[in-house]
Amino acid sequence: MKEFKRGLCWLRRDLRLEDNTALHQALTQCDEVLICFIFDEQILNHLRSEFEYFEQRASDPRLGYIYESLLELDQNLNQQYNSQILIRYGHPVEMIPQICKQYKIEKLFFNRDYEPQAKKRDLAVTEELNKQKIAFQHTKDHVIFEHNQVRNGSGEIYRVFTPYKNKWLDLFQKHQESFLKPLKNPAQSSFLSITDLKSEITIKDRSHWETVSKILFQTPSISAGRKSALEQLKKFKAQALAQYHDNRDFPIREGTSLISTAIRHGVVSIRELVRISIEEKTSGHQIWLSELVWREFYQMLLDTHPHVKERCFKPEYDQIKWRGEAHTFKAWCEGQTGYPLVDAAMRGLNQTGQMHNRLRMVVGSFLCKTLLHDWRLGERYFALKLLDFDLAANNGGWQWCSSTGCDSQPYFRIFNPYTQSKKFDSEGEFIKLWCPELQEYSAKWIHKPDLVTPLEQINMKCQIGVDYPLAIVDYELMRKSALEMYQEIRD
Numbered sequence: 001m002k003e004f005k006r007g008l009c010w011l012r013r014d015l016r017l018e019d020n021t022a023l024h025q026a027l028t029q030c031d032e033v034l035i036c037f038i039f040d041e042q043i044l045n046h047l048r049s050e051f052e053y054f055e056q057r058a059s060d061p062r063l064g065y066i067y068e069s070l071l072e073l074d075q076n077l078n079q080q081y082n083s084q085i086l087i088r089y090g091h092p093v094e095m096i097p098q099i100c101k102q103y104k105i106e107k108l109f110f111n112r113d114y115e116p117q118a119k120k121r122d123l124a125v126t127e128e129l130n131k132q133k134i135a136f137q138h139t140k141d142h143v144i145f146e147h148n149q150v151r152n153g154s155g156e157i158y159r160v161f162t163p164y165k166n167k168w169l170d171l172f173q174k175h176q177e178s179f180l181k182p183l184k185n186p187a188q189s190s191f192l193s194i195t196d197l198k199s200e201i202t203i204k205d206r207s208h209w210e211t212v213s214k215i216l217f218q219t220p221s222i223s224a225g226r227k228s229a230l231e232q233l234k235k236f237k238a239q240a241l242a243q244y245h246d247n248r249d250f251p252i253r254e255g256t257s258l259i260s261t262a263i264r265h266g267v268v269s270i271r272e273l274v275r276i277s278i279e280e281k282t283s284g285h286q287i288w289l290s291e292l293v294w295r296e297f298y299q300m301l302l303d304t305h306p307h308v309k310e311r312c313f314k315p316e317y318d319q320i321k322w323r324g325e326a327h328t329f330k331a332w333c334e335g336q337t338g339y340p341l342v343d344a345a346m347r348g349l350n351q352t353g354q355m356h357n358r359l360r361m362v363v364g365s366f367l368c369k370t371l372l373h374d375w376r377l378g379e380r381y382f383a384l385k386l387l388d389f390d391l392a393a394n395n396g397g398w399q400w401c402s403s404t405g406c407d408s409q410p411y412f413r414i415f416n417p418y419t420q421s422k423k424f425d426s427e428g429e430f431i432k433l434w435c436p437e438l439q440e441y442s443a444k445w446i447h448k449p450d451l452v453t454p455l456e457q458i459n460m461k462c463q464i465g466v467d468y469p470l471a472i473v474d475y476e477l478m479r480k481s482a483l484e485m486y487q488e489i490r491d
């Protein structure tokens with residue numbers, strides 16, 4: 001006999017049965033556990049309005065990813081425990097108390113989420129449960145260290161990454177035994193039986209969930225679910241991790257883990273990733289761990305400085321008068337700027353929902369410092385398109401590119417898109433993947449194809465300005481304008 005008869009584990013961005021802190025707690029404290037997932041009406045309404053704003057069909061591969069991951073999880077619950085996941089659509093603040101009442105739940109368990117909207121929602125849910133005298137417990141799961149756990153000697157939160165990382169590593173060293181072993185669910189784990197849930201519409205009824213959410217669950221460009229994510233990690237470990245530091249900046253190489261979508265939705269745990277990163281001491285392992293720490297740095301920033309969701313981290317940068325014109329934003333979104341690496345990256349994003357980190361930096365810097373658009377526009381477009389969209393990392397990345405963030409590049413450091421292209425896609429292989437019209441252009445010309453004479457353009461079967469756009473702006477002129485624009489607020 002355990003402390004509680006029946007517990008509810010509410011999954012959100014932790015779609016897994018293994019190494020899941022909230023679920024582990026629920027199974028430890030309760031005789032019987034019910035697992036639920038709610039298609040959150042508020043989130044989906046917002047998503048639909050974003051599709052409308054960008055004049056796109058409401059069809060989302062992230063929902064496809066979530067759907068397929070839940071389907072796999074449900075299958076495992078069926079096979080291992082003769083249970084199923086309970087799925088609802090609506091407002092969690094109404095749904096959770098309703099589920100608790102219907103299934104006589106005594107305690108709710110969930111893992112903490114650090115996004116401002118999610119924190120508000122979770123507070124509202126727990127206040128409701130308080131009124132109904134239902135117990136609840138929320139746990140840290142999404143990160144290794146949260147809130148102000150990593151702080152400097154004066155007890156303050158870090159605003160610069162490197163000292164944060166050093167302190168993070170130091171703390172990790174001291175407490176690592178608590179992260180090294182996967183959380184093992186109790187041997188007699190017991191879930192609510194399928195027969196108790198027989199009146200529920202199951203996750204298998206895809207068209208029902210698409211109809212109620214009014215968004216199509218598009219199949220994602222990467223395989224969803226835990227099984228695929230673990231295979232991806234195994235491959236990365238065997239083939240790329242030790243050379244990560246050498247290869248991670250080159251979009252054409254399979255140099256990075258491609259695990260961001262899986263960690264975003266929690267089909268693997270952050271502890272599982274960190275465990276892999278400390279298995280060996282190669283430079284590749286160490287640099288990869290640093291990237292995981294960047295993820296935590298941005299989670300911590302969003303949690304402790306929620307204003308960054310709407311405003312610049314550095315308030316003085318809110319005074320910038322962005323000079324971008326609407327038609328250049330449209331060209332950027334569509335991959336039609338006449339800057340081949342930028343266009344290839346954006347077309348790839350539009351088709352697959354994925355973009356390499358180096359390219360995110362290149363297109364981000366290009367949007368803000370060459371086309372002179374407000375970083376929030378780019379952030380918003382990425383939020384609609386990225387399979388791995390995560391508010392904290394996306395916001396951190398955009399504020400870094402636009403120099404408005406807490407530890408971002410200085411405003412006068414402006415990526416030259418031609419130099420970036422020559423350096424990180426020297427042969428133009430990535431460009432040719434997404435701009436096939438430039439197929440015949442050699443490595444010498446592909447980065448700046450408008451330098452080729454009109455006659456040679458015909459020989460290369462792609463006339464610039466006809467088959468591929470002319471550069472939409474002059475980089476050197478825009479660079480000067482960008483410096484002026486940033487300097488205006490410093491005078």
Ligand SMILES: Cc1cc2nc3c(=O)[nH]c(=O)nc-3n(C[C@H](O)[C@H](O)[C@H](O)COP(=O)(O)OP(=O)(O)OC[C@H]3O[C@@H](n4cnc5c(N)ncnc54)[C@H](O)[C@@H]3O)c2cc1C
Pocket residue numbers: 248256257258259260261263264291292294295296298355356357358360361364382386388389390391393394395396397398401
């Ligand atoms: C403008 C911009 C927007 C971004 N938006 C997102 C986003 O919405 N979601 C997202 O997960 N990442 C975002 N990033 C960070 C980074 O580009 C991706 O995490 C990375 O490309 C994912 O590929 P990977 O899994 O192969 O990464 P790897 O290089 O294998 O790194 C491993 C993991 O570390 C984390 N990570 C790596 N780099 C960063 C970083 N700079 N900041 C935060 N976490 C990092 C990710 O969880 C990643 O999966 C953004 C970066 C920029 C510059």
